[in-house]
Amino acid sequence: MKKHSRNLLSKSAALSLSMVIGLVAWAGSANPAQAADQVTLLETGSTLLYPLFNLWVPDYTRANPGVRITTQGTGSGTGIAQAVSGVAQIGASDAYMSDQQMKQNPDIMNIPLAISAQTVNYNIPGLNRVHLRLNGPVLAGIYSGAIQYWDNAKIKALNEHLKLPHKKIIPVHRTDGSGDTFIFSQYLSFSTPSWNDSTGYGTTISWPAVQGGIGALGNPGMVQASQTNLYSIAYIGVSFHAQIESAGLGTAVLENRAGRFVLPTPRTVTAAAHELLSKTPTDERLSLIFAPGAESYPIINYEYAIVSKRQASPEVAAAMRKFMLWAIDLKGGNSAHYLNEVRFIPLPASVSELSRKQIAQIQ
Amino acid sequence: MRVRPIRIFVILVASLIPITLAAIFIFLTLYSWPAIQFNGVHFLFGRIWDLGNLYRNPVMVHGTSVPLGANYGILVFIVGTLATSFIALLLSLPISLLVAMFLAEGVQEQFRPALSLVVELLASVPSVVYGLWGYAVLIPFVEHFLGPALASVAGFIPFFSGPVSSGYGLLTASLVLAIMTVPIITSTVYSGLIRVPREIKEATFALGATRFEVVRKVMLPSVRKNVIGAVILGLGRALGETMAVLMVSGGALNYLPGTIYSPITTMAAFIVSQLDSALQDPTGMAVHSLAEIALVLLMIAVLVNIVARALTGGQGHVAYG
Numbered sequence: 282m283k284k285h286s287r288n289l290l291s292k293s294a295a296l297s298l299s300m301v302i303g304l305v306a307w308a309g310s311a312n313p314a315q316a317a318d319q320v321t322l323l324e325t326g327s328t329l330l331y332p333l334f335n336l337w338v339p340d341y342t343r344a345n346p347g348v349r350i351t352t353q354g355t356g357s358g359t360g361i362a363q364a365v366s367g368v369a370q371i372g373a374s375d376a377y378m379s380d381q382q383m384k385q386n387p388d389i390m391n392i393p394l395a396i397s398a399q400t401v402n403y404n405i406p407g408l409n410r411v412h413l414r415l416n417g418p419v420l421a422g423i424y425s426g427a428i429q430y431w432d433n434a435k436i437k438a439l440n441e442h443l444k445l446p447h448k449k450i451i452p453v454h455r456t457d458g459s460g461d462t463f464i465f466s467q468y469l470s471f472s473t474p475s476w477n478d479s480t481g482y483g484t485t486i487s488w489p490a491v492q493g494g495i496g497a498l499g500n501p502g503m504v505q506a507s508q509t510n511l512y513s514i515a516y517i518g519v520s521f522h523a524q525i526e527s528a529g530l531g532t533a534v535l536e537n538r539a540g541r542f543v544l545p546t547p548r549t550v551t552a553a554a555h556e557l558l559s560k561t562p563t564d565e566r567l568s569l570i571f572a573p574g575a576e577s578y579p580i581i582n583y584e585y586a587i588v589s590k591r592q593a594s595p596e597v598a599a600a601m602r603k604f605m606l607w608a609i610d611l612k613g614g615n616s617a618h619y620l621n622e623v624r625f626i627p628l629p630a631s632v633s634e635l636s637r638k639q640i641a642q643i644q
Numbered sequence: 645m646r647v648r649p650i651r652i653f654v655i656l657v658a659s660l661i662p663i664t665l666a667a668i669f670i671f672l673t674l675y676s677w678p679a680i681q682f683n684g685v686h687f688l689f690g691r692i693w694d695l696g697n698l699y700r701n702p703v704m705v706h707g708t709s710v711p712l713g714a715n716y717g718i719l720v721f722i723v724g725t726l727a728t729s730f731i732a733l734l735l736s737l738p739i740s741l742l743v744a745m746f747l748a749e750g751v752q753e754q755f756r757p758a759l760s761l762v763v764e765l766l767a768s769v770p771s772v773v774y775g776l777w778g779y780a781v782l783i784p785f786v787e788h789f790l791g792p793a794l795a796s797v798a799g800f801i802p803f804f805s806g807p808v809s810s811g812y813g814l815l816t817a818s819l820v821l822a823i824m825t826v827p828i829i830t831s832t833v834y835s836g837l838i839r840v841p842r843e844i845k846e847a848t849f850a851l852g853a854t855r856f857e858v859v860r861k862v863m864l865p866s867v868r869k870n871v872i873g874a875v876i877l878g879l880g881r882a883l884g885e886t887m888a889v890l891m892v893s894g895g896a897l898n899y900l901p902g903t904i905y906s907p908i909t910t911m912a913a914f915i916v917s918q919l920d921s922a923l924q925d926p927t928g929m930a931v932h933s934l935a936e937i938a939l940v941l942l943m944i945a946v947l948v949n950i951v952a953r954a955l956t957g958g959q960g961h962v963a964y965g
Binding site (some may be wrong): 354356481485494496572 | 699894921923
């Protein structure tokens, strides 16, 4: 009896083992046939560009079934890092790479896909429907701890007709490597010499010590942190305007280089872009922050796709070129249908031409 | 006598554990060596963490290439880690002891397995779920209710005085960690309590002690080593907890917490949130410094365990003979 059950046990073990091996072999052999037709692209990075990619990808992949694109919103720092390391084919970033990084990675290109903007938002009970007037030096004062209360003289001087509360300001910043931090800190640096000397700009900066200052992860985190903390101030990408509105946050009017206070409307963003587009170099690394011009909005930027000139295979390279050319096409990704939802503006023709030249180098 | 192959095999497999620990230590030390040399002792006591200006060219400092203005100091994170773990244990230890005492003596025998299962289920909840719950529920609760209540009751002590500016901070992070360590400490202490021999308990009853006195004066002291072991286990989890703390701690940078409501950052959470920024440093010093943070965290954990060994006299559990 014992021998029989032992036999049975060993027989069933052998049977199940062979079934598992068979399954694995079948699964393994089935895939290569599929993989030959399907190209998978991974896009990761900027949370500011992420909503636009999520509008692009479903429509594009429906029209181009041979390609599958995965999107992630992880922050511009991650976008750059993973594009450089090769993990991601497209690294989305609001920040261009530094000279040193370009030297170290000569195969990497920064290709603008659209032009975006950033808003400064706050959560002050009673004042969220009003547009507070702020400028670079005041924001630098807030984020450096020099200006601690909302009714500080410098803020009152800009908003004489408003009753500001005597409450401590809670500055919210990004903890992750962030293109939004890059463009915000550039605005502070370009407008305030003391900030430029002490803190400077970057995707990560050493935020001055402000008691109670909060760090959040990603643009969604910024909205959440601002929403749950009264008297806070945060910098949030314009593609999150819907979340900002439903959270009930106020949006500031910012002072531009010409001394006028403006909101990020298509007119003001386009004005700023046009002032600087002639300065765009062939590698397209240019800051659009604090542009001259009476109508210009001060915080706008190129949204970059960080890509490598060398791709894993010709199929991947071809898929990438096709997708990116579609993305910058005024009838494709750069059409009003997509950009209006995120409040971006399309690339001007000359810049789009430079992007096309860079895209052609993807092999 | 011929050494049997099975014995060699078992020894090899068993030695994987100390080898792995040594390998981790060695890897971390080697990987962070450039940072150890550059930072020196200032690393542990410096309040400012500055990756430097990553958009300017790097400079040479003491023979190593670093970004301009780079200055790595982790005092803020060490304080954040130790403060959250300490306060979490302070909150969870009394609760765990009471729950363990209740489970061991306060309920009838038939209910014990079910109730202790409930406690252990708490331990199996993934930490990121705790973080999400803390993010969604605890933060508003602390900001609008618990914080102001605590400030009004204990506000005369500077550490507890308001204003409670936001729900993110030391208090919320400690609460989340406390809830995560309660099941660990409870189940360890409970398993020690049920092993106390019946004869001891019956003898104490015979002397006229009440049930609470039996537990307090005889059972708990006999599981003292279990309690210390449990505290160390809980401390180990609290020190290394990353995601849950990251979501509720507030991400403070460059300043030490002034009150219990201040935002903080822990070492583990900082490594996670900074890694991709650090990868942008062309000189690589930022990544080496992050590895040095990991090394410091590992050393703190090992130190805590050594102290535990010393306190329990080398035994993790009391063996009643």
